[in-house]
Amino acid sequence: MDLVLLDDYDALSREAAARILETIAVKPDATLLLATGETPMGAYRELAEALARNPRDLSRLRPVQLDEYLDLEADDDRSLWGWMERAVVRPLGVPTGNVIRLAADGEDPEVAIASYEAALRAAGGIDLAVLGLGPNGHLGFNEPPAPADAPTRTVTLTPESVASNARYWGGAERVPRRAVTAGLDIILAARRTLLLVSGEPKRHILQRAVAGPVTPDVPASWLQRIEGVTLLADRAAWGPSAAVGRG
Ligand code: PGA
Numbered sequence: 001m002d003l004v005l006l007d008d009y010d011a012l013s014r015e016a017a018a019r020i021l022e023t024i025a026v027k028p029d030a031t032l033l034l035a036t037g038e039t040p041m042g043a044y045r046e047l048a049e050a051l052a053r054n055p056r057d058l059s060r061l062r063p064v065q066l067d068e069y070l071d072l073e074a075d076d077d078r079s080l081w082g083w084m085e086r087a088v089v090r091p092l093g094v095p096t097g098n099v100i101r102l103a104a105d106g107e108d109p110e111v112a113i114a115s116y117e118a119a120l121r122a123a124g125g126i127d128l129a130v131l132g133l134g135p136n137g138h139l140g141f142n143e144p145p146a147p148a149d150a151p152t153r154t155v156t157l158t159p160e161s162v163a164s165n166a167r168y169w170g171g172a173e174r175v176p177r178r179a180v181t182a183g184l185d186i187i188l189a190a191r192r193t194l195l196l197v198s199g200e201p202k203r204h205i206l207q208r209a210v211a212g213p214v215t216p217d218v219p220a221s222w223l224q225r226i227e228g229v230t231l232l233a234d235r236a237a238w239g240p241s242a243a244v245g246r247g
Contacts (some may be wrong), residue, residue, distance in 0.1 A: 001210060001229045005238055008223045009198045012234045013042030016130065016196055019230070020047055023192070029060035030127040031100070031120070033182065035140070036066070036083045039132035039196045054151035058094045062123050065116075066100040066131075066187075069139040070154060074106060078169050078176065103105035103150075103180040106128045111182065113152050120186060129190035136160040137205050137218035141181035145216035148225070151183040184222060192228040195220070199239045206237050 006012040020043065023030050034040070051058070068080045076082075081101060089099060100119045103112040120126070131139055136158055142150055142157045157165075157177055166172040187193075196204050209220035210231060223229045 001225060003082050003210075003231045003233065006232060006234050009042055010235070011048050012196060012198055012225055012232050016040065016043035016232055017046035017050055019194055019232075020128065020130065021050060024056060024058070024061060024172075027127055028057060029062060031062040031064055031125065031130075033064045033066055033126045033129040033187065034084060034088055034195055035130055035132045035196075036080045036087065037132040038128055039198050039244075041087055043130070043196065044088040044091065047088075051092060058092055060098070061092075061094050062098050062100060063089055063094055064100040064120065064123075064126060064182075064196060067179055067181040068101075068103045070109060070178040070180060071176055071240045078174070109154050109180050114156075117152060117186075122125065126186065126190035127192065129187055129193040130210065131187070131193060131195050133195060133202055133206060133209060133220050134161060135164045135201070135205055137209055137220045139184065139187055139220050139223075141179045142184050142187070142219045144219055146184055146219040147216050148188055148222045149183075149185050150219075151185055153183060154178060154180050165167065187225075188222055188226050190228070193223065193226075193230065195223060195229060195231045197231065197233045199234070200236045200239075202237045203239045207232060207239075208235060 006015055065081060065084060072079050102116050103109050136144055141155050143155055157179060162172050162175045165175045169175050208218045212221060214224050215222045
């Protein structure tokens, strides 16, 4: 795992955007697995601004949804698809139909999972995964414990994930309890991965993820075992003295 240490969140966001742009430049039909959550929002803003300055043809880009809540009405603004559309798909001007979505509104989750996996196979897998790190070490909604071959599936959120998502939705009671997540099998097979981690509250889990034992109890720790992973961390998240695991 490569570590790129940035001064602050803005620098992290610019670096992430530059790396996403590199991938798009090399492969205009790249499949990009794009997390929602607070951390990558700055990168998506930077990316949209860079593309407004230097337009590129994004008509063949394939954004891929990472996770989605279940049990929402079609127009519920809590849907992660809605968030992804507002934060990245629309600002970049990528055709909505290009997105490989997970569990579209009202669809049977098992049918949705099968068509998601088929679409990903047809697209040749993930070229670049842009991920945040959950406070419990999750990637997507692969809640601990999660083995490296955990498939795309419906999950029940842990109390920790409900609590950490409460800030987005005006209270824990408004956070949906069930979700569908891309499996670790798909996430860990990405050709390249950017793990974005910002802020002091993530420091402890970040060290467990990148320098602690590789364990299902910290799903992000599986990233230590694969090639092509770059950790972009700001100083607040990294802290003064810790060491990064390699390999
Ligand atoms: P955050 O979420 O980027 O909002 O901190 C990360 C996550 O829970 O996966």
